[in-house]
Amino acid sequence: MTAFTKLFSPFKIGSLNIKNRTVMSPMETHLCDAEGFVTDEIINYYKERATGGVGYITLENTAVDPVGRVNDGMLCIYDDKYISGLKKLTECIHAAGGKVVIQLSHAGREALPYFTGTKPVAPSAIPSPLTKEVPGELTIEEVRTLVSRFAECAERTVKAGFDGVEIHMAHGYLVNQFLSPESNARTDDYGGDTIRRSQFAREIVENIRKRTPHDYPVICRISADEYTDTGIKLEESKEIARILEKAGASAIHVSACNYASAFYNIPCYYLDEGCFVHLAEGIKSVIKIPVLAVGRILSPSMAEKILQENKADLIVLGRALIADPCFPNKVRDGKLEDIRICLSCNRCIESISDKKLVCTVNPYIGKEGVSQLQKTLKPRKILVIGGGPAGLAATHVLSSRGHNVTLWEKDSQLGGSFRYASMAPMKEPMKKFLDYQINQVKKTNSSVQLNKEATVSSVKALSPNVVILAHGAKHVPVEIKGGQHDGVLNVKRAFMNIDSIGNNIAIVGGGAEGCELADFLAMRGKKVTLVEMRRVMGLELVAHPRYHVCERLKKMGARLYVNAKVTEIGRDYIIISRRREADQRLEGFDNIVIPTLHQSNTELISSIQSFVPEVYTVGDAVEGRTALEAIAEGTEIGMKI
Ligand SMILES: Cc1cc2nc3c(=O)[nH]c(=O)nc-3n(C[C@H](O)[C@H](O)[C@H](O)COP(=O)(O)OP(=O)(O)OC[C@H]3O[C@@H](n4cnc5c(N)ncnc54)[C@H](O)[C@@H]3O)c2cc1C
Ligand SMILES: Cc1cc2nc3c(=O)[nH]c(=O)nc-3n(C[C@H](O)[C@H](O)[C@H](O)COP(=O)(O)O)c2cc1C
Ligand code: SF4
Missing domain, CATH: 3.40.50.720 (NAD(P)-binding Rossmann-like Domain)
Known part of the structure; x- marks a missing residue:
């Protein structure tokens, strides 16, 4: 019997009956084919998550328009030809006892032109913070056509047997671009104050309502705080949520960030668990429709507490379900120690930039159809x-x-x-x-x-x-002149011997291990100098943790040198050499840490x-x-x- 009573209580969004309060977050898998059609791989992936007991699945972001396809790993629904594949998928999920909502999306200025073959579009010709590509400004007729596109696609979702739709209005994609003062400088009906910037989103919801059955769930995913200086903040999002509620939205899914703050959007281990829950709580305080909370909610007790404290109505699990599709059933059955926990390392999101989804801890991704622990007939x-x-x-x-x-x-x-x-x-x-x-x-x-x-x-x-x-x-120390001195350590010894090393430490090599050791030492009050010969610190790290560890080191006052090669080590000094600069001697160190090659x-x-x-x-x-x-x-x- 589970102690998580509220987490395992049923809920309802419109016509969708949900067996518990968990929801699978929409997450691209790149398991579709290059034209965006459903494959057996993607069906098996979602079927396994349905079997694992989640209340309902939100299918990954699916393109409502070919120009809005962010890359060739994105599922599509912009044409009737996609319905039959999607129908097969919903049937399999239903047969496995699951429910499924689909996320409809248009990437706007974040669509990659090298892939779509055309200039991206957006509310205004303001470049993407990531690609720096300047998008074409949509004409008012084009905006209206896109509103209809979302509604047409929602009609297709009904034909394909989905239990509802989620509109992607978050993360810096097209609808978010309209909502945000950062990306919308229009002077017509679709730009200006909050009401006008919300018009595109509002019309999408109203049009979907007209073209789908009464009570069909229409969930709006918003970035309630864009985590940028001039973007949307919670107070404005409250107004947006009220507008969407009035337009007919069935629930608000509260996420955060846009492409300029992408390092916070999928919170890695440097960010707090439940870091966006306060946003869900804020939105919930001003609307009556259900609110979904997301963002590094990994522990069942935290999930239960959020519900008990009425901060949200549903708990959205993203990476927790990549790592372990059976997370909900294991919690329900009290098998907490059997949960294969997500590390929040973000290898998953990095993997889909050029290939299919992978996960550090779950080696079975994409192999869900294959029997995993089949008994051997020939024990060895x-x-x-x-x-x-x-x-x-x-x-x-x-x-x-x-x-x-x-x-x-x-x-x-x-x-x-x-x-x-x-x-x-x-x-x-x-x-x-x-x-x-x-x-x-x-x-x-x-x-x-x-x-x-x-x-x-x-x-x-x-x-x-x-x-x-x-x-x-095989760990082989990198050869550096003078590297044999007494105070010279390798990374592992430095981690293990914190009590016996001095206060002023030079770390040669700002790769993943060097950066993390520097963080470890700086946190303990040591003075740290980190020297990396490549252009970037922590090159082997996943981009999100790399960004955060470097920020932490800067905040703690670590001295960071890039493009600098250590050519000599002395008892208490190092010599660094940089192109077109005289060699520099840094001294006063108690210990010097040198890197090892992992051969x-x-x-x-x-x-x-x-x-x-x-x-x-x-x-x-x-x-x-x-x-x-x-x-x-x-x-x-x-x-x-
Ligand atoms: C500081 C640091 C941070 C890291 N951070 C990350 C990270 O965030 N994410 C990530 O994915 N990876 C990270 N890594 C890398 C990761 O730890 C390794 O890739 C991983 O541990 C390799 O696993 P393995 O089992 O192949 O080898 P190992 O983990 O090296 O295990 C090998 C084991 O074999 C034992 N052994 C060796 N010889 C014998 C013998 N003859 N007889 C019996 N036992 C023997 C060793 O004692 C050791 O326990 C990090 C590594 C370090 C050092
Ligand atoms: C691999 C991956 C793909 C994602 N794709 C989408 C997506 O298609 N649509 C979306 O709204 N969010 C997407 N996200 C963000 C997640 O839905 C979720 O907001 C984020 O992972 C934080 O939740 P979590 O901490 O529970 O993982 C993706 C995240 C990951 C890790
Ligand atoms: S790759 Fe890392 S962050 Fe992503 S689901 Fe797996 S363990 Fe979690």
Whole structure:
């Protein structure tokens, strides 16, 4: 029996009966085909989320006009030819016990011309903050045509069997561009004060109402705060929400940001959980129709509290459902420790800029139709070497499938390099995820042995049928003149020995690890100098965390040098060299941290291959990368053997 009584109480939006208060956020997957048609992959992806127990799914943003397609990963509904595919999708979701609303969208000035082959359109010829492309200003006739387009598409959604529509009026796309004083400088009926800037949105809602059945849910997703200096703020959004309510909207879905504030829109681990809930609360205070809250709502207790405190009527889950489609059912059944938690790392959003959706912790995305943990008909004796994310993933899958698995970890703890990841400030989700992985392994029959280093003789003595080498990368210190001095450390030692290192630290290498170590040290009051030879700090990081970690470092007064190569290290100094500038000596350091290269780890392979019938290498042992590849490869090999 669940303690989350309100979260699991039913609700209704218009004609849509919802079994609980959870809603899946619209999220592009790029699992459609290049023409925007539904594929089996996308059907299986959503079917799995329906099976996982979410109240209703909001299908990802779907183009109402070819010119408004943001890229070739966007689903389409601008023509009748799309209805049959979408109908197949709604039928599958309904058959799985789910409900589905579709998000209708036009990207306006954010559509990419290299893809659409045409100049983007917008309320005014004000360039996109991202692409800097100047859009064509829509004529008044074109604006009216677009209003009809949204309504025509809504009619198609009824034919395709959807349970409602959501209009994308947020995130800097076309309707948001009309609403915002930042992007709308029109002097006709569609520009000016709040009422006039809302006219496009209002007409869309009114027209949809006329062309869809009575009580058909029409949900409006708005950015209640654009998180920019001159954009929409909550007070104005309250007025907009009232206008939309009057026009016939069934509910308001309260999101935030536009393209200029995109680093806040999909809140990464540097931003607070539930960071937009206050906006939903503000909107709820002025309207009677239901309000949906979104934004890093990851914990069921936070979700329940938001509802209990009447800050919103429905809880929208985005990445939580990418990471674990069964999140709602697991919460309902009290299996909280089985939730594969989202790290808020934003690899997902980065992935869809040029390929299909991936997730660091969920290696099954796009493979939902494939049976995941099928029992083996031929149990084997398998040794997994290394208890990092790759080894843990492989051990869990192989043991769950009925193999006889032994995991050896040379350290006294499981987690591998990912433990260091979880030590950096704000990266507690990584620790929670490791706890989840370890717990999942504990539930299997595998034998986990700590402080157990695999050597050729120990492997020979065990005599396994299969060995999975998940023993991580080979860490090789970067060679720098003078790098052998006493006070010189590598990143891992610096993380582990915080109490014994001095107050003034130079970190050579502003890659992902260097930036996070700098953050870790600066947070503890150390004076930090970070030197990177490339143009950008934290180049390997996902763009959102990269932006935030750099901002944090600047705020804490860290000295940051880019385009600067450290050519020499002394006991308390470093020499940095920059193009067309004289070398510079920075001194007074207590410790200097140098980077390590994470190379492919071929140790053991050749020596055990002669007596182990099958040997596989996964994760960083193949090549130093990230937990995403480690978990994906560990899982894949686990499903294959
Ligand atoms: C500071 C830092 C921050 C990071 N941040 C992120 C992040 O935010 N997101 C992300 O995706 N990735 C991050 N990474 C990278 C991520 O941690 C690695 O890519 C991931 O841990 C690789 O997993 P793995 O299982 O392949 O190897 P590892 O995690 O390196 O695990 C290998 C394990 O094998 C053990 N081992 C080695 N040899 C033997 C042997 N002979 N016998 C028994 N055991 C052995 C080791 O002790 C270790 O526990 C970060 C890494 C660091 C250092
Ligand atoms: C991969 C990805 C794709 C997204 N695509 C859309 C989209 O199509 N339409 C939309 O309104 N928001 C989109 N978003 C934003 C989410 O709907 C949601 O607002 C955001 O992820 C914050 O919610 P969360 O913290 O629960 O993930 C996307 C987010 C992600 C991670
Ligand atoms: S990629 Fe990261 S942020 Fe995205 S769903 Fe997976 S764990 Fe969450």
